[in-house]
Amino acid sequence: MKNITLKELAKQLNLSISTVSKAINDSHEISNETKQKVKELVNELNYRPNIVAKNLKTGRSNTLGLIIPFITNPFQTQILEGAQQAAVDHNLNLIFMQSSENTKLEEEAVNSMVQQNIDGIIISASANTNEQFLHKMIKQIPTVLVDRIDFDVPTHRIGVNSEKGAFLATQHLIEKGRKEIVAITGKNIGVNQKRLSGYKKALLANYIEYNPANVINVEYGQHTKDMVKNLSIILERKMKDYKNPIGILGITDTLTVNTLGILAKLGYRVPEDVSVIGFANTEYAESLNPSLSSIFQPANAMGYQAVEKLLELINHKNSDMDDFDTLYLETELILRNSTSD
Amino acid sequence: MKNITLKELAKQLNLSISTVSKAINDSHEISNETKQKVKELVNELNYRPNIVAKNLKTGRSNTLGLIIPFITNPFQTQILEGAQQAAVDHNLNLIFMQSSENTKLEEEAVNSMVQQNIDGIIISASANTNEQFLHKMIKQIPTVLVDRIDFDVPTHRIGVNSEKGAFLATQHLIEKGRKEIVAITGKNIGVNQKRLSGYKKALLANYIEYNPANVINVEYGQHTKDMVKNLSIILERKMKDYKNPIGILGITDTLTVNTLGILAKLGYRVPEDVSVIGFANTEYAESLNPSLSSIFQPANAMGYQAVEKLLELINHKNSDMDDFDTLYLETELILRNSTSD
DNA sequence: CTGAAAGCGCTTACAG
DNA sequence: CTGAAAGCGCTTACAG
Known part of the structure; x- marks a missing residue:
């Protein structure tokens, strides 16, 4: 044929x-x-x-790249889903690579994509990425930052209004009469700042003094298992020092859902002893133990809009732009059993 | 530059x-x-x-396609993850599209990929796909079937030893003294046959008569919400007719996890009244309500091997092969609280 | 309104 | 061992 x-x-x-x-x-x-x-x-x-011939002629590959830490993270899956949909709608291909929260793999992913003449990259930076690297990357190839966007770099950034989400969730825990409000964060993740800031503002708004001992900072490395073990040890040690009832705010999907599992193993009752709310986009929130109150983030829309912003960048490659957009999409508080007693 | x-x-x-x-x-x-x-x-x-120029010269796009029903389904995400890893390892690109369990979208996905000079496609057929379509597709482009492989078509197929998985899970429910063993399946999914057959064989092996009323068949359409609603109505109606304690075998991730949520809402205690085990690959099994016993399937390996089989096919395009492989990867029973009382 | 020609960046028979 | 030439399938200035 x-x-x-x-x-x-x-x-x-x-x-x-x-x-x-x-x-x-x-x-x-x-x-x-x-x-x-x-x-x-x-x-x-x-x-x-023959699209390959067309691409050769036009000098474009008509392919965009997405780099995320873990495709199996449901939240990141949704970013991918949105980006893929946008790619289809714009008649483009999308490929993705995983960084596994590893800066070296991340760099390799970028190099591999550049080598393949990808037209542009959307990246959700891994936990320990430094700004230097992103600056270099942006000079090499049109780049848009997504989700983990707390970096000072000259390009478009699409994130979520984390601060407000964290504020509302913390506020909710306070209203539920929680004596101690604990935040669980992952070390060096680009979303911590804003979310912690929302957490602190909510404390402030309720005349509660901020206590650094209430922020648990977990190594957010390569293997989820290691992370869970670490978190488990820390929680076991610290939980008894806190005044009951406790409220916990989880900063990411992974942290939040695993906190539930760990608390169950340690024998804490949720929400009676500890109520939990977190940034979590899992479809299964309803079936968790107990069903999980969460700050839903429009991950899908984020992926979609990142593609559109990237196309803007690609199409204006030559005209030097120096005003870049930072979009903050709105979150939504979804209350379920893990915070209702 | x-x-x-x-x-x-x-x-x-x-x-x-x-x-x-x-x-x-x-x-x-x-x-x-x-x-x-x-x-x-x-x-x-x-x-x-310039890879584009190289591709034009060699007549290949060096890109493979994967078509799955829902990327947000954790099991399918793992297939994608494995396939992507294989693509990277073989220096290829991988793009994916979702069929949303819709045969029309599925056909469009195939067309779009063919149009883009994709070298070959891996497909996990959507719920109502007919063999006719797959036959046509195979003639158009090198194709490998993955996971949902109960079709009689001349190409490689990579699946899971579902029958054995279902057998072991059913056996486990019987050993746990469940008076009634209920299977929940989705209408027209290509994995039903084998899994139901394992279910039936386990009954047979234990001298239990097969009762068609114990097989619940749910419309497995486009929207998970509709499916959950249907299942919810059916379970509410049927559960009271069954003899306690009941054992439930879920045929897919989605069915199993949602069954847990529905049972909780209907006020059934798991595992006391109803124990649940199912084909489920979610990372969150540990945090479900209660933690979910499951038949783990090597989804990742399936995706990986599908790519390798596809490459075989592509490389032998001209020599007409007429013996194709069907690989059944082994499942693993992981027991947790949803079946332990 | 139609066509001849150059060229995108590479590979690969073929000649020397 | 090196190089000139053709060609992959398309687009697009340019000429007529």
């Missing part, structure tokens, strides 16, 4: 390749009559232009 | 383009001395071959 090419069409129609090409692309230079004839044959033979 | 090309290298080295190309590809025709010089400049200028 040989592929039909312009050459073949031209031959059958007794026209030149250029004319056929223009007819297919609806150029104004071509007569309607010719266009008509060409299109008929295109349909009859089911001609499909 | 203009890209370095072979032409540029050739000019700087006072060599022809062909020689440079051959030197870079380590052709035996080229002297070591020349290779040396070329490679030095390659490193110095950080030359990266």
